[in-house]
Amino acid sequence: MTEPRQGTAKQDEDAPPVQTFLRYTHRGAPGLADTVFEVADLSVYYGDYEAVRDVTMAIGRRQITAMIGPSGCGKSTVLRCFNRMNDLIPGARVSGKITYHGEDLYAPEVDAIEVRRRIGMVFQKPNPFPKSIYDNIAYGPRVNGVRKGLDDIVEEALRQAALWDEVKDKLKESGLSLSGGQQQRLCIARTIAIKPEVILMDEPCSALDPIATAKIEDLMHGLAQDFTIIIVTHNMQQAARVSDRTAFFTADVDDQGVRHGRLVEYDLTGQIFTTPSDKRTEDYITGRFG
Amino acid sequence: MTAVTDREATGAPPRLVGPRRPLEPAFRLTLLVSLVIAVLFLVILLVYVVTEGWPRLDARLWENFPSRLFPERAGAQSAIFGTVYVIALTAVFCIPIGVMTAIYLEEYADRERWYNRIIELNIQNLAAVPSIVYGILGLGIIARGIGLGITLITAALTLSLLVLPVVIIAAREAIRAVPNSIRQGSLALGATQWQTIWRQVLPAAVPGMATGAILALSRAIGEAAPLLLLGAVTHITFSPASLTDSYTVLPIQIFNWIKEPEAEFHTLAAAAIVILLTILLAMNSVAIWLRNRYQKRW
Numbered sequence: 001m002t003e004p005r006q007g008t009a010k011q012d013e014d015a016p017p018v019q020t021f022l023r024y025t026h027r028g029a030p031g032l033a034d035t036v037f038e039v040a041d042l043s044v045y046y047g048d049y050e051a052v053r054d055v056t057m058a059i060g061r062r063q064i065t066a067m068i069g070p071s072g073c074g075k076s077t078v079l080r081c082f083n084r085m086n087d088l089i090p091g092a093r094v095s096g097k098i099t100y101h102g103e104d105l106y107a108p109e110v111d112a113i114e115v116r117r118r119i120g121m122v123f124q125k126p127n128p129f130p131k132s133i134y135d136n137i138a139y140g141p142r143v144n145g146v147r148k149g150l151d152d153i154v155e156e157a158l159r160q161a162a163l164w165d166e167v168k169d170k171l172k173e174s175g176l177s178l179s180g181g182q183q184q185r186l187c188i189a190r191t192i193a194i195k196p197e198v199i200l201m202d203e204p205c206s207a208l209d210p211i212a213t214a215k216i217e218d219l220m221h222g223l224a225q226d227f228t229i230i231i232v233t234h235n236m237q238q239a240a241r242v243s244d245r246t247a248f249f250t251a252d253v254d255d256q257g258v259r260h261g262r263l264v265e266y267d268l269t270g271q272i273f274t275t276p277s278d279k280r281t282e283d284y285i286t287g288r289f290g
Numbered sequence: 291m292t293a294v295t296d297r298e299a300t301g302a303p304p305r306l307v308g309p310r311r312p313l314e315p316a317f318r319l320t321l322l323v324s325l326v327i328a329v330l331f332l333v334i335l336l337v338y339v340v341t342e343g344w345p346r347l348d349a350r351l352w353e354n355f356p357s358r359l360f361p362e363r364a365g366a367q368s369a370i371f372g373t374v375y376v377i378a379l380t381a382v383f384c385i386p387i388g389v390m391t392a393i394y395l396e397e398y399a400d401r402e403r404w405y406n407r408i409i410e411l412n413i414q415n416l417a418a419v420p421s422i423v424y425g426i427l428g429l430g431i432i433a434r435g436i437g438l439g440i441t442l443i444t445a446a447l448t449l450s451l452l453v454l455p456v457v458i459i460a461a462r463e464a465i466r467a468v469p470n471s472i473r474q475g476s477l478a479l480g481a482t483q484w485q486t487i488w489r490q491v492l493p494a495a496v497p498g499m500a501t502g503a504i505l506a507l508s509r510a511i512g513e514a515a516p517l518l519l520l521g522a523v524t525h526i527t528f529s530p531a532s533l534t535d536s537y538t539v540l541p542i543q544i545f546n547w548i549k550e551p552e553a554e555f556h557t558l559a560a561a562a563i564v565i566l567l568t569i570l571l572a573m574n575s576v577a578i579w580l581r582n583r584y585q586k587r588w
């Protein structure tokens with residue numbers, strides 16, 4: 001479990017690079033053949049403040065991509081661009097481009113609600129709804145208009161989230177009665193239930209103890225068979241353990257003393273943690289900074 | 291510091307005796323006295339009213355109608371029914387409007403816009419407008435302007451206007467108490483804003499809203515001032531049967547009885563006060579029960 005997931009990453013290295021994609025490839029994302037997202041020169045603003053500047057990266061299909069970096073480096077901000085959760089913050093806007101299977105996520109005709117039905121999200125603090133376990137899972141399908149077969153959807157989602165055995169006898173109990181780790185797996189199950197293609201995870205384990213964290217990491221390996229996962233984490237060991245690729249962000253201070261988040265390096269996780277090409281990455285992962 | 295280390299050095303046991311702190315018990319006593327003053331007057335009021343009204347606290351009170359000539363036969367049925375109808379109607383008018391206003395202000399309004407800020411400020415000011423002013427408004431606009439006349443519905447609409455700001459403020463607080471993580475969780479699953487409000491925010495906020503609304507209505511139930519202008523003063527010897535009937539309410543009936551010179555009417559007034567207080571306490575109990583029953587721990 002402490003080994004980086006080199007298996008799938010190796011295959012990608014062997015895969016032929018796709019020409020159209022190369023334009024967006026950040027240095028150190030070699031041969032990412034099958035991409036879900038392509039991000040080009042993305043900047044995110046809150047009002048006049050440029051929180052993240054010029055991010056260019058691609059996210060591989062059915063891979064786990066980790067985003068690491070010190071606080072305030074904009075990694076969560078970038079994550080929230082992928083399902084347009086930043087739309088909910090007044091004054092937030094983006095420049096540059098994010099495409100999802102070639103389609104511009106921020107095109108005027110794109111409906112943020114449709115986006116979120118395909119790109120699910122798990123939050124830092126487990127946030128089960130104050131409803132039963134069953135209703136927590138069934139909520140997503142229900143708001144998407146599913147009326148039939150909910151029992152099967154709920155069971156399948158809970159099984160995929162490795163929670164079924166623990167809760168199958170108490171589906172009517174409140175989701176809030178579960179432990180923190182179970183609540184977070186409930187939230188993952190809730191996201192799986194709408195069958196998204198991508199799951200965004202915003203520091204999903206930062207409120208959990210090591211045992212619960214280990215369970216979620218195991219779960220992520222399984223989920224990567226079916227889903228594309230992007231995880232923001234403070235925990236470098238976690239990034240090393242779970243991810244295929246790692247993006248290292250940091251905050252630059254400009255001439256006016258304003259901090260802007262930046263993508264420093266994006267590469268196979270093994271590369272980032274053994275032979276990073278940027279000094280700042282090396283300093284961060286060796287604990288000299290951040 | 292040095293004293294401590296000295297003692298440690300010499301091996302003497304540490305001393306834990308502190309200075310006297312006379313302010314601590316004095317402060318505690320002051321708080322206690324304030325509490326006693328507040329509660330004492332309430333108890334005196336209750337005891338006084340119940341002992342005064344006891345001789346007439348019987349079935350005659352709610353079975354009979356007011357009588358100016360025979361205090362021993364007089365009752366307050368028309369006023370009791372009037373009060374219940376007026377408050378029920380007030381609830382019907384003010385709760386939906388109040389809740390919808392609160393949803394708009396909390397979930398949709400952009401707080402940066404000047405007009406939304408003016409609306410917010412005004413709602414808070416409206417909650418402090420004296421009730422008699424609402425009576426004048428009701429008389430001028432609802433009774434005469436719209437032409438609903440001096441009727442039950444005019445009274446209910448006027449009281450609705452009176453308590454609406456309080457209902458809005460309470461509902462807003464209940465909505466604000468729903469953590470944002472719930473909204474985000476819902477939106478992240480592809481729910482629309484309306485689905486999020488209807489299926490997550492409102493169910494979680496209903497207990498708080500209901501508590502606030504009941505407390506607002508129990509303020510309205512004791513109001514006499516606006517209704518003095520709206521015809522509740524008339525001597526009514528029948529219970530209202532339709533929205534456009536004339537009516538009276540308990541506070542006005544109490545006021546009328548106290549004005550009478552005979553002592554029997556004063557006893558009657560005390561008995562009616564007990565009835566009014568009972569309705570009030572019952573409503574507040576429901577509010578407290580609701581609050582405790584559905585208290586959410588996030």
